Ligand code: NDP
């Protein structure tokens with residue numbers, strides 16, 4: 201078992217930290233820790249210093265650390281160094297990062313990571329290893345960058361039955377949607393800018409296809425509902441198929457389209473889904489722009505709460521990494537069984553509530569169909585919806601442009617099960633008067 205505080209004399213020693221990967225977040229962590237070292241030490245009760253860095257590019261690492269710390273190329277040297285108390289993993293991915301985290305734990309070191317991909321896919325194994333070894337694994341920076349949402353869910357809201365969480369939890373896609381809408385810029389141009397600003401993942405398809413948001417949502421769902429991390433059960437849809445036409449129609453109907461991560465406890469099980477979603481433009485969360493993140497949490501006692509801030513970037517993410525360093529420094533003397541559990545619930549009190557398939561999810565829908573401008577078309581469509589017990593909340597029918605014989609019909613439905621709407625869409629698409637496929641986007645009133 202790892203223990204920092206052996207006696208009073210030992211108590212005065214600084215905590216020695218090893219940093220794996222000094223890229224965007226790693227360099228921010230080094231700089232903030234150095235800049236605010238006095239204040240951080242006053243909060244933590246002792247100094248926290250990075251004494252060793254491992255990075256493939258040792259020349260850059262030496263330059264970034266002003267030659268003040270030992271720099272190594274082989275990360276294995278760092279995780280087995282007996283002088284290191286806490287290892288910060290900021291390499292990313294679940295290849296080498298997983299090996300190094302498990303080695304660090306096996307060597308009795310506490311671990312801080314910002315790696316949501318790793319926690320969402322291998323968290324159960326990592327927490328078990330840490331539990332057995334009596335060390336801590338902290339991952340505040342893995343969800344929503346600088347926003348202390350893990351702390352809020354795990355500790356601040358601990359009195360509540362969490363009912364649902366809905367969040368804009370990927371800065372890159374929110375930045376892309378905002379810039380495309382406000383400046384009319386092309387998708388590829390904005391994505392390049394997000395990469396330049398350090399928001400995007402090493403593989404940006406993780407951002408734009410919704411995978412990164414699903415990693416973060418998986419982690420939040422586990423903490424909110426006390427279930428093991430189950431990324432493989434998440435429904436994942438990104439923004440690459442979203443069309444500018446739908447963004448415009450949504451605005452005309454009083455909605456904004458955001459990439460939302462939604463998890464909800466229902467009587468049948470837990471919803472776990474990431475997809476573009478229409479939200480009423482009047483909701484605060486609909487006005488979260490650029491790389492900013494926001495997470496809404498509804499608890500049975502507290503009602504709705506909203507957490508907002510920078511979800512990506514060097515120093516905002518470093519803020520969360522360092523908060524974990526301070527937490528570990530403060531809690532290291534507590535018996536492992538008296539520390540805050542990783543997933544908020546005690547490991548022997550986890551639930552086996554099932555995660556629902558998307559077909560079982562109930563929500564509202566935006567439907568856009570391109571139809572022949574003929575009498576009776578609308579009646580055919582509404583009959584199909586009525587026969588499936590789907591009621592219409594609002595409708596928009598565009599005048600065909602001059603010389604055109606086809607036009608768009610947009611409908612907003614009340615809540616129904618996904619399997620119902622899919623069956624109705626198949627029937628609508630089979631009508632001879634409907635051209636091509638029906639566009640379906642989910643809609644949440646969030647009230
Ligand atoms: P970067 O790519 O900027 O940094 C990763 C660093 O790790 C690079 O310096 C890289 O070196 C180094 N590295 C790669 N392989 C090894 C290895 N085998 N041994 C030692 N060093 C290695 O990533 P970020 O800082 O952006 O992200 C780090 C983590 O933080 C990821 O898990 C990411 O998902 C997460 N995160 C990132 C946020 C952000 O805003 N960027 C926000 C929240 C979380 P080289 O460049 O030479 O390959």
Ligand code: HSE
Pocket residue numbers: 342344345369370371372373399400401407412511512513
């Ligand atoms: N690529 C992520 C994002 C980084 O854009 O939100 C923060 O986790």
